Amino acid sequence: MSETGASGLGGERRPVPFRGGGFVLRPHRIAGAAGLLALIALWQIGSTRGWISALMAPAPSEVLAALGVIAADGTLAVHLGASLGRIGSGWALGTATGLAAGLAMGMFSLARAAGLPVVSALFPIPKIALLPLLILWFGIGEPSKVATIALGTFFPTAIATFSAVDGVPRSLIRMAQSFGVPAPRIVWSIVLPGALPGILAGFRITASIALILVVAAEMIGAEFGIGAFILQAGNLMRTDQLLAGVVVLSVLGLLVAALLSWAEWVLLRWR
Amino acid sequence: MDLRLEGVSHRYDALPVLEDVDLAACDGEILAIIGPSGCGKSTLLQLAGGLIQPSGGTVTMAGAVPPDCLNPITYVFQDFALLPWRTVAGNVALALEHHPLARTELRDRVADALSRLGLSEFADALPRQLSGGMRQRVGIARALVVNPAVLLLDEPMSALDAQTRELLIDDFLGVWLQQKTTALYVTHNLAEALRLADRVAVFSRRPGRLREVVAVPIPQAERNQPAARLELAKIQDALWSLIRDEASAADREMAHV
Ligand SMILES: Nc1ncnc2c1ncn2[C@@H]1O[C@H](COP(=O)(O)OP(=O)(O)OP(=O)(O)O)[C@@H](O)[C@H]1O
Ligand SMILES: [Mg+2]
Numbered sequence: 001m002s003e004t005g006a007s008g009l010g011g012e013r014r015p016v017p018f019r020g021g022g023f024v025l026r027p028h029r030i031a032g033a034a035g036l037l038a039l040i041a042l043w044q045i046g047s048t049r050g051w052i053s054a055l056m057a058p059a060p061s062e063v064l065a066a067l068g069v070i071a072a073d074g075t076l077a078v079h080l081g082a083s084l085g086r087i088g089s090g091w092a093l094g095t096a097t098g099l100a101a102g103l104a105m106g107m108f109s110l111a112r113a114a115g116l117p118v119v120s121a122l123f124p125i126p127k128i129a130l131l132p133l134l135i136l137w138f139g140i141g142e143p144s145k146v147a148t149i150a151l152g153t154f155f156p157t158a159i160a161t162f163s164a165v166d167g168v169p170r171s172l173i174r175m176a177q178s179f180g181v182p183a184p185r186i187v188w189s190i191v192l193p194g195a196l197p198g199i200l201a202g203f204r205i206t207a208s209i210a211l212i213l214v215v216a217a218e219m220i221g222a223e224f225g226i227g228a229f230i231l232q233a234g235n236l237m238r239t240d241q242l243l244a245g246v247v248v249l250s251v252l253g254l255l256v257a258a259l260l261s262w263a264e265w266v267l268l269r270w271r
Numbered sequence: 272m273d274l275r276l277e278g279v280s281h282r283y284d285a286l287p288v289l290e291d292v293d294l295a296a297c298d299g300e301i302l303a304i305i306g307p308s309g310c311g312k313s314t315l316l317q318l319a320g321g322l323i324q325p326s327g328g329t330v331t332m333a334g335a336v337p338p339d340c341l342n343p344i345t346y347v348f349q350d351f352a353l354l355p356w357r358t359v360a361g362n363v364a365l366a367l368e369h370h371p372l373a374r375t376e377l378r379d380r381v382a383d384a385l386s387r388l389g390l391s392e393f394a395d396a397l398p399r400q401l402s403g404g405m406r407q408r409v410g411i412a413r414a415l416v417v418n419p420a421v422l423l424l425d426e427p428m429s430a431l432d433a434q435t436r437e438l439l440i441d442d443f444l445g446v447w448l449q450q451k452t453t454a455l456y457v458t459h460n461l462a463e464a465l466r467l468a469d470r471v472a473v474f475s476r477r478p479g480r481l482r483e484v485v486a487v488p489i490p491q492a493e494r495n496q497p498a499a500r501l502e503l504a505k506i507q508d509a510l511w512s513l514i515r516d517e518a519s520a521a522d523r524e525m526a527h528v
Contacts, residue, residue: 175352178320179342179366179417189365193356270356270397 058240066240067247075229080248082224083214086142090149091210098154098206099199102161107191112162119158127152128216135221145217152213153206160205164198165191197271200264207256211249226252272334272343272420272453273298274319279328281314287478288314291328294472294481296421298334299451301491303464305514306474307521312457315479316423319455320344336420337450341370345419349426351406353398360385360394363413384416387446404435411443422454428463440466444491461510465503466494473513476521485510 040060046052047059054062070076101119104111127148134144134151168191176186218227226245233241275295281288288311296302304312317323318330321344336343345366353362363381372380385391388408398406407427414422427443428436440463447454447467458464464471471485487506489499 171348171350171352172354174322175346175348176365178322178344178346179413181365181369185369189368190354193354196356268356270399 055237055239058243062240063243063247066238067244070241070244076248079224079226079229079245082222082228083218083226086145086149086217086225087210087214090146090214091153091206093146094150094153094210095157095203095206097150098157099161101154101158102199103165103187103191105158105162106165106168106195107187115158116162119155119162123155123159128213128220131217131220140221145214145222148217149210149213152209156205156209157199157202160202161195161199164195164202167198168194197264197268200260200267203263204257204260207260208253211253211256215249272332272336274344274421274453274455275331275333276315276319277329277331279315279318279325279330281311281318281323281326289318289325290478290480292479292481294484296453296455298453300469301447301454301456301467303468303471304455304457304474305459305461305464305471305510306479307476307514307518308459309521309524310474310477310517311479312474313425316346316425316455316457319421320346320423332421334420337418337452340418340420342366342417343420345414345417345422347407347410347414347422347424347427349429351398351403351410351430353406353409355398358395358397359390359401359409359412362398362409363416366413366417380416384412387415388412388442402435403431404439407431407439408442411446415446419452422452422456424454424456426457426459429459436460436463443467448492461507464510465507467491471506471510473510476517476524483513485513 043052043057044060047054047057047062052059058066067076101111101115105115105119106112130151131144131148134147138144138147172190172194173186176190181189214225215227215230218225219231222228226248230242230245233239233245273295276292279292279294280290292315294302294315304315306312314323318325321330332343354365357365360381363384364377367377367380382391382394385394388411390405390408390412393401393405398409401409407430410427428439431439444467456464456467465487468487469491471487473482473485474480475482485506487503489502493499494503
């Protein structure tokens with residue numbers, strides 16, 4: 001008897017209709033770049049045709065030219081340097097302390113019982129609201145801005161680290177204990193690598209928070225910095241410079257995201 | 272080395288799990304532990320290795336440990352407990368890294384353990400790239416790399432499919448016969464117990480009490496031979512009649528927690 005032999009059933013053979021497919025996203029690199037370019041081209045055409053007011057939204061070519069000018073005369077370097085310095089020190093401070101607090105809350109019941117309500121209560125406060133208070137404490141200079149960014153990154157880092165540590169399988173820790181691995185080494189070899197995916201996901205959030213906070217803080221009171229530059233350009237109605245500053249922020253955000261993707265790719269290859 | 276539990280009881284809060292267990296794994300034997308689900312077998316193994324403290328009774332060990340033994344009482348886990356971010360060699364090395372060993376000695380010991388389980392060519396693979404059987408081989412290699420005096424195995428094969436399990440049992444037996452490390456082997460599978468064990472300890476349902484210890488008086492190496500089959504079948508029937516009613520009662524029990 002052959003497998004495809006007579007069925008014995010009457011009637012015509014019908015193919016089983018295909019019902020799967022769809023709901024699968026494939027990467028389309030070219031389409032992504034094309035969408036962005038089309039938007040810029042449309043804007044450029046609109047500006048040259050006079051559909052878009054040159055004062056309200058200067059053409060992309062003019063924004064680019066303004067960017068060239070501030071890059072060449074060193075203005076950009078001064079402002080970017082000031083912002084990067086604040087982001088760097090504030091983010092580093094908030095991340096270091098947030099990691100320590102998150103690890104402690106993830107591993108010690110007492111730290112969790114005492115720390116979690118505090119962290120949860122303070123987490124939702126928009127940290128920029130604290131800037132006036134921080135200015136009273138630290139003065140109008142750098143420390144108040146760095147402290148705002150540090151506060152803004154501390155809480156998300158602490159919460160991300162805490163839940164990542166909480167998610168490390170206890171069976172792996174018991175396993176290490178059963179081999180007599182000392183506690184500090186368990187933290188280093190098992191808890192930290194196990195929590196790393198969650199910690200890196202937290203970094204994505206804190207990086208964008210740091211960017212928002214630095215701009216906001218610089219708009220409230222700073223001589224230099226991208227936020228201050230954008231504000232001054234707005235006051236002088238220099239919309240080409242204003243948008244050049246915005247472009248710098250966008251590029252900065254993209255660079256940080258790319259850096260984090262690279263770090264994830266290197267550190268989480270095991271997934 | 273032998274491992275002795277005397278008058279051991281254990282309760283989780285209000286739930287009594289083990290009651291007055293006297294049991295000893297003698298030097299160089301595999302002692303299988305069978306009993307209905309939830310009767311405290313895993314608890315017993317955790318007590319035996321010092322991962323939890325008994326509510327009553329004592330756990331003691333006696334006798335010489337093998338040379339180069341770095342971790343006298345060593346576990347093999349049901350869920351393998353491999354670090355997904357470490358390679359096969361890295362996972363095995365974890366058991367050695369906190370000991371003051373020269374780099375070359377560490378490498379040699381890892382390589383030796385891997386080769387004993389046929390894992391040499393997988394040394395740089397990550398756990399997710401391996402089948403279940405290969406992952407448990409890594410778990411066994413990690414246990415053997417410390418030259419243990421007592422092995423504690425909690426249903427080491429129960430996450431594997433039947434065919435993989437047969438193959439791994441043979442491999443495990445092959446490795447075990449070279450050193451005859453004292454072993455406590457928890458299993459649900461009577462056939463598995465009868466392939467491996469010198470003696471089988473039968474537990475009642477919760478709270479687990481030792482009901483009987485049945486000897487299997489045939490050397491492990493001869494158990495595949497036709498002559499042994501009949502006697503093994505008899506022992507299996509005896510064991511099954513011991514646990515059938517208990518298993519059925521345990522199966523119908525409802526959790527009160
Ligand atoms: N950490 C714990 N806290 C509270 N109760 C527990 C704990 N661990 C186990 N138990 C309970 O104790 C009883 C015995 O558990 P144990 O895991 O030792 O049984 P077991 O014989 O290994 O079962 P199985 O055959 O299903 O693996 C079960 O009822 C279980 O729910
Ligand atoms: Mg169990």
